[in-house]
Amino acid sequence: IADGLFGEAPAGDRHLIIGHENVGVIEDVGRRVRGWRRGQIVVATVRRPCGRCFNCGRGENDMCTSGLFSERGIRRRHGYMAQYYAESPAFLHRIPKALANVAVLLEPLSIVEKGIDHSFRLQRRFLWKPRTAVVLGAGPIGLLAAAVLRIRGRSTCPPRIGRWRIFRRRSIRSILPSKRRGCRPSRSARCRFSVRTACCAC
Ligand SMILES: [Zn+2]
Structure with missing residues (x-):
């Protein structure tokens, strides 16, 4: 990805922020967000559904059959190698504090x-x-x-x-x-x- 041989920048951008393995701390939540609060440790998933195929429709984005999926830090979405990022709660996993130091391994795991x-x-x-x-x-x-x-x-x-x-x-x-x-x-x-x-x- 760093060499430009793989990956795709978001529409309208000429660059791609890389980074798909991640762990972060919530700094702020939207006014209509419920069940999430500042200070929670989270890991975000990588692939986003295409919105068309059966597998994405039942939450199995990795099994997308249309090929129109996007991926944070890889394909048409900026990644997590940034100071801050905004994410929908639908793609976040809560991490217990005791696992914070190893939570970045959640994606490869x-x-x-x-x-x-x-x-x-x-x-x-x-x-x-x-x-x-x-x-x-x-x-x-x-x-x-x-x-x-x-x-x-x-x-x-x-x-x-x-x-x-x-x-x-x-x-x-x-x-x-x-x-x-x-x-x-x-x-x-x-x-x-x-x-x-x-x-x-x-
Ligand atoms: Zn799909």
């Missing part, structure tokens, strides 16, 4: 939760009781994914570069622990993983 939740929903097609999950990448989102999977009772094995080999076999992309480099995940993680999403499990 929502990505993780959605990805894992969708994986489990898809696998309801048949009996599927995964015990171990491979998390590809051990950056902030990968670590959040490992934490969520642990909370769900799965052990995790985040492969480090060079320790796992990824190859294509027939049309199925599979991951196996590399014998040569000596990756030693738990016994259950040594079986084959089929990659369905960023996280996979068996």
